[in-house]
Amino acid sequence: MKWVSRRYATPRLAGYTCAVLLATILVAAAGASAPAYGQMSDEIRTNPAVDVRVSASTVSVQGPAASVFRGQIASVQLEDGNPAWIQSGIWVMRILQAGDESEPPRVQLVARFVMVMPDGNAMHSHSVYNFDVASSSVDEATSTHTFEGTATVTMRDGPVSGVPLTVTISNNAVMAMQIGPELIDSHFGTGPVYGVLSSASRELIERIDVGALHRNNTSSSEVRAEMVNYYANVSGYLVQPAEAEGKLPAVVVIHENRGLNDFVKGAAENLAKEGYVVLAADLYNGRVTDSQDEARMLSSEVRNNTGVALENLNAAVAYLAALDSVDGSRIASLGWCFGGGYSLQLALNADSPLAATVIYYGTPLVTDQQQLSSITWPVLGVFGSEDPAISVESVNQFKAALDANGTPNEIYVYEGVGHAFANPSNAGHAPEETADAWEKTLNFLGEHV
Structure with a gap:
């Protein structure tokens, strides 16, 4: 389980890890051979104190799905020619393929790293996210890919948006982030923060025409939405990219205890804009409420007839799989609260294997190992440390x-937030944690679906 700080939502490295990283980075800065980087990569990948797991698994690149690149941050910030700060962490970049040659590719970037002085003092963390790409280019002669735009950067006093950011991938091996220096008082110096690509990312970038990503942007903000009958007399909200071609990945979205409302439909639309075909299922058969008492009554009705609910959700999966626009082997489920619990129940009772399961503070949370043994595909779980319905234990x-x-x-587990923190209508809504969790969700789906 990974704890996420309420203030920065960034990784924490244990003292031992920082000592190892300090040694390896300084050696590398002095001209060490490639194995030093490999040893450092293994240390970061396997250390449980790192917030985001760096996977060496292969990445599926089919049709208009995203291409995911990732790796480690390993950099030394110099002042007057001397090491002033050690920078170490991880980065993940998701490039959405699409078709409008007049626009740059859509890029999602999440970078999280610690900074510490060479003597071990002043350790602190930063995140870089919400990358808005304004332009991109590729130098095919040198295999250099450049993305320019702005991003949000977490600083001591909170997130700073609109920070200039240039990301460069060189020779399929090295990533460089030029952050600022405007708006952040040159906190990261005047040079880039450097990283390396994981072995899986190096293989991926060599297998696909990354240059085409700069020429073609197949992701579109335009979606087609309609109500469709997918089970008995029940209708769900189907949303898909308006102009996508080929077989797409898909997601069954499961609502909270208030029903298939605008919040859930908006989330479905956001997923469709990322290149997914999305069916927001309805376990209440059209009923929606703002009353918590009625919500409890409706959710109790469903839980008292779980067999029918599972038939409903399996029918949603089957409906998506039968669409010409969907790759039936790439269907995931995602739900919040009551829907998170049924996302898990669908995984435990699926008529056919899913590609992934996403659970936002799902209740009830099954913890029995034998019951959970039927799930063989990846699971993403998002929880709050102050949730009275789901204990950290x-x-x-x-x-x-x-x-x-x-x-x-x-x-x-997001520190200091409670149940339903991702819903803007909830009194305990936590915007920063919600944004971070959504980035994690998109990266997870991009890797596994």
Whole structure:
């Protein structure tokens, strides 16, 4: 399980890890051979204190799905020619392929790293996200890909948006981020923060025409939405990219205890804009409420007839799989609260294997290892440390059971937030944590679906 700080939502490295990284980075800065980087990469990948897991698994690149590149940050910030700060962490970049030659590619970037002085003092963390690309270019002669735009950067006093950012990938091996220096008082110096690509990313970038990503932008903000009958007399909200071609990945979205409302439909539309065909299922058969008492009554009705609910959700999966626009082997489920619980129940009772399961503070949370053993695909879990409905202990048990079963998983607990923190209508809504969790969700889906 990975704890995410409420203030920065960034990784934390143990003292031992920083000592190892300090040694390896300084050696590398002095001209060390490639194995020093490899040893450092292994240390970051396997250390449980790192917030985001760096996977060496291969990445599927089919049709208009995203291409995902990732790696480690390993950099030394110099002042007057001497090492002033050690920078170490991870980065993930998701490039959405599309078709409008007049626009740059859509890029999602999440970078998280610590900075520490060479004597071990003043350790702190930063995140870089919300990358808005204004232009991009490729020098095919040197295999250099450049993306320019602005991003949000977490600083001591909170996130700073609109910070100039240039990301360069050189020779399929090195990533460089030029952050600022405007708006952040040259906090990262005047040179780039450097990183390396993981072995899987190097293989991926060599197998695809990354230059085409700069020439073609197949992702579109335009979506087609309609209500469709997918089970008995029940209708769901189907949303898909307006102009996408070929077979797309898909997601069954499952609403909270208030029904298939505008919040859920908006989330479905956002996923469709990322290149997914999305069916927001309806377990209330058209009923929607703002009353918590009525919401409890409606959710109780469903839980008292779980068999019918599972037939409903399996029908949603089958409906998507039958669409000409969907790759039936790439369907995931995602739900919040009551819907998060049913996202898990669908995984436990699926008529056919899913590609991935996403659970936002799902209740009830099953922790029995034997019950969970039927899930063989990746699971993403998002929780709050102050959730009265789901204890941190039960989240620990959930992750331990998945680990014992060998089920790939990413489990995050956001410190200081409670239940339903991702819903803007909730009094406990946490915008920064919500944005971070959504980035994690998109990266997870981009890798596994």
